[in-house]
Amino acid sequence: MTAKINWFKYSSPSTFYPLAGRLAPWFFVAAALFAVAGIYVGFFVAPTDAQQGEAYRIIFIHVASAWMSMFLYVIMAFWAGVGLAFNTRLSSMMASAVAPTGALMTFIALWTGALWGKPMWGAWWVWDARLTSELILLFLYLGFMSLQAAIDDARRADKAGAVIALVGVVNVPIIYFSVQWWNTLHQGASVSLTRSPSMAATMLVGMLLMALAFWMYSIAATLLRARCIILDRERNSEWIGQLQESRQ
Amino acid sequence: MSGPGLLDAVRCVAGRDLLAALRRRSDVVTTLIFFVIVASLFPLGVGPETAVLRMMGPGVVWVAALLASMLALGRLFASDYADGTLEQLTLAPQPLGMLVLAKVAAHWLASGLPLVIVAPLLGFQFDLGTDALLILLASLLLGTPTLSLIGAIGAALTLGLRGGGALLSLLVLPLYVPVLIFGAGAVEAGAAGLGAAAHLSLLGALLLIALVFAPWATAVALRIAVE
Numbered sequence: 329m330t331a332k333i334n335w336f337k338y339s340s341p342s343t344f345y346p347l348a349g350r351l352a353p354w355f356f357v358a359a360a361l362f363a364v365a366g367i368y369v370g371f372f373v374a375p376t377d378a379q380q381g382e383a384y385r386i387i388f389i390h391v392a393s394a395w396m397s398m399f400l401y402v403i404m405a406f407w408a409g410v411g412l413a414f415n416t417r418l419s420s421m422m423a424s425a426v427a428p429t430g431a432l433m434t435f436i437a438l439w440t441g442a443l444w445g446k447p448m449w450g451a452w453w454v455w456d457a458r459l460t461s462e463l464i465l466l467f468l469y470l471g472f473m474s475l476q477a478a479i480d481d482a483r484r485a486d487k488a489g490a491v492i493a494l495v496g497v498v499n500v501p502i503i504y505f506s507v508q509w510w511n512t513l514h515q516g517a518s519v520s521l522t523r524s525p526s527m528a529a530t531m532l533v534g535m536l537l538m539a540l541a542f543w544m545y546s547i548a549a550t551l552l553r554a555r556c557i558i559l560d561r562e563r564n565s566e567w568i569g570q571l572q573e574s575r576q
Numbered sequence: 577m578s579g580p581g582l583l584d585a586v587r588c589v590a591g592r593d594l595l596a597a598l599r600r601r602s603d604v605v606t607t608l609i610f611f612v613i614v615a616s617l618f619p620l621g622v623g624p625e626t627a628v629l630r631m632m633g634p635g636v637v638w639v640a641a642l643l644a645s646m647l648a649l650g651r652l653f654a655s656d657y658a659d660g661t662l663e664q665l666t667l668a669p670q671p672l673g674m675l676v677l678a679k680v681a682a683h684w685l686a687s688g689l690p691l692v693i694v695a696p697l698l699g700f701q702f703d704l705g706t707d708a709l710l711i712l713l714a715s716l717l718l719g720t721p722t723l724s725l726i727g728a729i730g731a732a733l734t735l736g737l738r739g740g741g742a743l744l745s746l747l748v749l750p751l752y753v754p755v756l757i758f759g760a761g762a763v764e765a766g767a768a769g770l771g772a773a774a775h776l777s778l779l780g781a782l783l784l785i786a787l788v789f790a791p792w793a794t795a796v797a798l799r800i801a802v803e
Contacts, residue, residue, distance in 0.1 A: 467750040
């Protein structure tokens with residue numbers, strides 16, 4: 329008799345809840361460690377930029393949050409799509425859990441971009457393709473969250489949110505390729521999977537460390553939020569009742 | 577005996593909606609009046625200097641058309657949802673996507689096409705030349721059906737919800753932005769001497785993409801709303 333792996337063991341809210349509770353602190357710790365390393369490299373090791381001076385160092389937050397904002401939207405759309413297609417509750421709960429963190433990342437990206445733009449370009453905001461499409465991404469996140477908030481029935485909210493998330497996912501490639509397709513003030517991609525990066529190695533290291541820090545934070549925040557959503561949605565189920573008893 | 581075919585069903589749904597719109601002309605006219613008033617507010621707000629108005633004219637007319645089109649969306653499915661017709665449509669043997677396409681087409685003929693026809697008059701208010709007016713007409717002709725199609729998705733998702741119109745705007749306006757950018761951009765490109773062909777082609781592409789995908793997404797959203 330061979331033991332088979334149950335790939336779907338954690339697809340149930342009752343098994344995922346304790347797993348998320350065990351994993352989240354580790355991701356927070358990882359986020360803190362990466363952030364410390366990244367900020368150290370970013371502020372003390374990376375050299376002064378030849379053209380931009382010291383103000384460029386906001387890149388270490390701006391790029392990481394912008395990457396996460398796009399990545400988290402795709403993840404949100406993925407889980408929402410899985411929930412819509414397979415009618416699984418936990419998938420939709422994950423999508424709802426990711427949304428606020430994604431919106432936060434977009435907000436941070438827009439604001440740090442503005443703080444960088446003022447000394448660099450002389451303007452807090454320009455209506456070029458990348459900034460506009462990132463702003464649209466924020467509206468898409470907020471639209472997703474508002475739609476789910478406006479629907480009382482949780483299952484209808486899941487499915488309706490899935491439709492709007494999937495319709496909006498077309499915006500993410502637009503953001504990514506906007507600097508190639510249009511003449512934009514925002515600089516083009518310095519980091520690519522196929523070419524060597526066009527920036528100093530220490531700057532790249534700092535940026536990647538901060539990106540990992542934001543990623544770990546996003547995972548930790550999503551896991552905790554998913555736990556809250558599970559508690560809220562499944563409050564009438566037996567396993568939560570047992571949870572309460574075992575606490576006391 | 578075979579039941580009504582696809583074309584019969586489409587003709588029936590579209591005809592019914594058009595007839596209803598003709599009988600309740602006030603709905604159509606209100607949208608049109610809103611369009612004219614909004615477009616007239618901008619010169620009152622920014623001052624009557626002709627050069628400024630000529631520059632912002634296409635954008636203002638486009639935004640006003642967009643807002644008017646969005647206001648009209650609430651009517652697309654609401655009455656059918658209220659009296660149960662929508663549920664019967666979802667149960668019909670014909671593909672729901674095609675029936676949705678019929679409804680959106682009728683809705684556009686009743687709400688979008690009047691906007692396109694009146695737009696040149698508003699263009700005169702902004703002192704746009706004949707060439708600019710023609711490009712504006714073409715861009716609205718290509719753009720307003722796209723707005724109706726994309727808006728139908730939002731209208732289907734927000735059926736029967738509190739927060740109604742504002743929530744619909746929040747969902748649908750981010751998706752409208754590409755159409756607005758290329759639509760207003762077409763007129764500006766024409767005025768700058770670059771030719772509007774590129775922008776109009778992209779508008780056409782958006783229309784084709786919307787024609788293919790929006791009815792399907794709307795049908796999915798309708799089934800979610802009705803069940």
